[in-house]
Amino acid sequence: MLFNLTPEQIRLQGLAREVADGFVSARAAETDRSEAYPWDNVRELTKAGLIGYTIPKEYGGAGGSFFDAVLIIEEMARVCGVTGRIAVEANMGAISAVMRYGTEAQKKMAAGIVLAGDKPAICITEPEAGSAATEMTTSAVKRGDVYVLNGKKHWITGAGVSKLHLVFARVFDEAGREQGIGGFLVHRDDEKALEARGFRIGKREPTMGLRGIPESEVIMENHEVPAAMALQPPGGWHRGFAELMNAYNSQRVGAGTVALGIAQGAFEHALAYAKQREQFGRPIAEFQGLQWMLADMSVQLSAARLALYNAAASADPFPDPLLAAQAKVLASEMAIKVTTDALQVFGARGYSRNLPLERMTRDARMFTIGGGTAQVLRTQIASRLLGWKLPQARDGYQRQAAKLAAE
Ligand SMILES: CC(C)(COP(=O)(O)OP(=O)(O)OC[C@H]1O[C@@H](n2cnc3c(N)ncnc32)[C@H](O)[C@@H]1OP(=O)(O)O)[C@@H](O)C(=O)NCCC(=O)NCCSC(=O)CCS(=O)O
Numbered sequence: 049m050l051f052n053l054t055p056e057q058i059r060l061q062g063l064a065r066e067v068a069d070g071f072v073s074a075r076a077a078e079t080d081r082s083e084a085y086p087w088d089n090v091r092e093l094t095k096a097g098l099i100g101y102t103i104p105k106e107y108g109g110a111g112g113s114f115f116d117a118v119l120i121i122e123e124m125a126r127v128c129g130v131t132g133r134i135a136v137e138a139n140m141g142a143i144s145a146v147m148r149y150g151t152e153a154q155k156k157m158a159a160g161i162v163l164a165g166d167k168p169a170i171c172i173t174e175p176e177a178g179s180a181a182t183e184m185t186t187s188a189v190k191r192g193d194v195y196v197l198n199g200k201k202h203w204i205t206g207a208g209v210s211k212l213h214l215v216f217a218r219v220f221d222e223a224g225r226e227q228g229i230g231g232f233l234v235h236r237d238d239e240k241a242l243e244a245r246g247f248r249i250g251k252r253e254p255t256m257g258l259r260g261i262p263e264s265e266v267i268m269e270n271h272e273v274p275a276a277m278a279l280q281p282p283g284g285w286h287r288g289f290a291e292l293m294n295a296y297n298s299q300r301v302g303a304g305t306v307a308l309g310i311a312q313g314a315f316e317h318a319l320a321y322a323k324q325r326e327q328f329g330r331p332i333a334e335f336q337g338l339q340w341m342l343a344d345m346s347v348q349l350s351a352a353r354l355a356l357y358n359a360a361a362s363a364d365p366f367p368d369p370l371l372a373a374q375a376k377v378l379a380s381e382m383a384i385k386v387t388t389d390a391l392q393v394f395g396a397r398g399y400s401r402n403l404p405l406e407r408m409t410r411d412a413r414m415f416t417i418g419g420g421t422a423q424v425l426r427t428q429i430a431s432r433l434l435g436w437k438l439p440q441a442r443d444g445y446q447r448q449a450a451k452l453a454a455e
């Protein structure tokens with residue numbers, strides 16, 4: 049075993065499994081069917097201390113590591129992908145960026161919101177800036193002691209249920225000069241009041257899987273954010289995007305872990321069913337065709353788990369970008385294959401909505417897209433392996449040369 053869990057981690061994993069198997073599992077099918085946010089699960093996780101587990105002790109959390117969070121997430125996702133994703137955003141991504149880069153006041157505010165049961169929303173993607181996130185046009189213009197935000201984000205996980213939002217925007221100073229990309233904290237405590245101040249939730253996407261959590265637009269029209277709520281990483285605005293994305297690597301590992309958990313859950317169902325279902329007068333597990341499928345599933349699960357654990361353990365303070373991207377590509381592609389094969393083991397029953405296999409297959413499909421597509425992450429991996437910048441815009445290399453010449 050490459051990773052020996054500490055006694056505390058074994059306890060944490062056991063607690064997470066108890067909550068997952070004892071409470072979350074029973075509500076997973078209904079969460080998918082109703083497409084309603086599973087507030088009961090959130091309450092149960094909050095009660096167990098699994099929401100905001102990575103928040104430092106001085107701000108009221110357990111001071112857990114990203115590795116600890118991965119243990120929690122895998123257990124939740126094994127039975128319910130949506131709850132796995134909630135555990136990601138309540139421990140990684142936006143909250144981890146605030147806890148690292150925020151002012152005292154920002155940290156206290158964010159910790160209080162999350163520990164009360166909120167899963168923050170991270171608002172990066174725009175209709176015209178998906179993979180090309182640096183082409184975002186949402187602007188934050190300084191005016192006295194506020195920043196005025198204008199723009200539209202879409203596919204924002206939890207928009208409409210989340211209270212804390214970390215909005216990425218292009219920053220301009222009072223003279224209209226561009227400074228870089230930064231983060232802005234918006235607390236949606238009073239929905240109506242915030243709407244009146246130009247921050248509203250737009251239309252919800254009807255999604256293929258992970259249906260219990262909304263994916264919606266976030267629209268900002270002259271929304272004023274106090275300058276005290278600007279999240280400026282230490283390198284300043286011009287390093288803002290790079291440093292915020294560095295924090296985001298934690299969420300990439302988290303997303304990969306949800307994929308792992310879903311696949312692990314599907315595999316466990318398939319293993320049990322193969323021993324129980326009989327055809328030709330014997331258990332289908334006696335057929336070598338299925339034995340090798342089960343063996344391959346376990347091989348892929350082990351590889352993805354090791355890559356994710358390794359990426360999580362590399363955190364200093366955030367997971368290494370290369371390890372995070374490699375682990376997410378491996379886990380997300382593995383989960384599509386493993387859930388599909390697990391469904392196959394069930395034959396027609398797997399295709400029925402009466403069993404969880406079809407839900408797991410739909411849920412697993414997201415992870416080669418959200419959090420950076422598998423294609424874009426491969427380019428990031430290649431860039432770091434080669435030690436080269438690999439600009440993707442047609443004039444990228446010319447722009448790079450001009451920038452170097454100007455420096
Ligand atoms: C980074 C990209 C948007 C490509 O854009 P560019 O080619 O314009 O940018 P780069 O020159 O590659 O990067 C600029 C700067 O940032 C640094 N960077 C970029 N990514 C990382 C990272 N992950 N970790 C650390 N640093 C990073 C990069 O090194 C550059 O810095 P230097 O100038 O070299 O010092 C594109 O590749 C990309 O990542 N697109 C995907 C966007 C994405 O992931 N969106 C996620 C939205 S949230 C979400 O989907 C939630 C779903 S979930 O399941 O949780």
Ligand SMILES: Cc1cc2nc3c(=O)[nH]c(=O)nc-3n(C[C@H](O)[C@H](O)[C@H](O)COP(=O)(O)OP(=O)(O)OC[C@H]3O[C@@H](n4cnc5c(N)ncnc54)[C@H](O)[C@@H]3O)c2cc1C
Pocket residue numbers: 169170171172173177178179180202203204205206258263414417418419420421422423424427440
């Ligand atoms: C369920 C779900 C939840 C999400 N949650 C959030 C969230 O909470 N917050 C948030 O900000 N965003 C979120 N997203 C958005 C997600 O980050 C984007 O979908 C993703 O970054 C890709 O952008 P896009 O969908 O616009 O695809 P595009 O960028 O339009 O890509 C389309 C296709 O082209 C390929 N492609 C694009 N550029 C390249 C390239 N240079 N090289 C090779 N191939 C390329 C892509 O891989 C993809 O196959 C979520 C998405 C999903 C599906």
